[in-house]
């Protein structure tokens with residue numbers, strides 16, 4: 001969901017306003033995805049690399065995650081189950097603050113019975129940390145390293161392989177996102193900043209699957 005900062009700058013607004021718009025747009029894209037019978041949607045909300053951003057910006061993005069995970073009534077209405085992917089709360093390098101942990105836990109519990117789309121939010125997530133941890137667990141468990149044993153030790157072993165990866169705002173790179181899971185993925189690059197990514201863009205991305 002790249003380009004929130006540039007979207008705001010182009011309108012003479014602070015970067016935080018771009019993130020606020022970005023969170024609102026994610027809610028719209030979730031609705032559009034549900035209408036199109038998308039089974040799994042995963043959004044990169046905050047990476048293991050993003051903590052170096054200015055404190056006020058980080059605090060704002062954390063607040064937006066608390067807000068998003070609080071939209072339980074809306075998710076239930078859409079029959080959407082929410083889950084989270086990131087460094088496990090108990091691990092030594094994890095950085096998710098307690099209040100965001102609480103919002104995540106509550107949203108997961110309160111939408112667990114929904115049977116429609118699964119929305120996965122990546123927060124404090126980095127693919128290389130995920131893979132390093134899986135490798136360490138393979139060593140600790142003393143099992144052979146295979147595709148299956150590694151898959152089983154990912155943060156979310158049941159997250160299916162990605163069909164389409166979307167990168168907004170003209171950035172032609174992947175940035176440590178689901179590197180294992182995108183092995184066979186189509187990639188949709190668009191010049192549009194994330195807040196301008198609408199249902200037409202979603203249709204264009206999904207058309208790569210035909």
Ligand code: FPP
Pocket residue numbers: 001002003004005006007019020022023026043044045046050061064065066068121169194
């Ligand atoms: C990248 O754009 C965006 C982020 C690091 C944060 C993404 C957050 C949101 C879309 C809002 C909240 C989302 C959730 C899931 C609650 P950028 O800031 O790097 O933009 P720039 O490249 O134009 O500076």
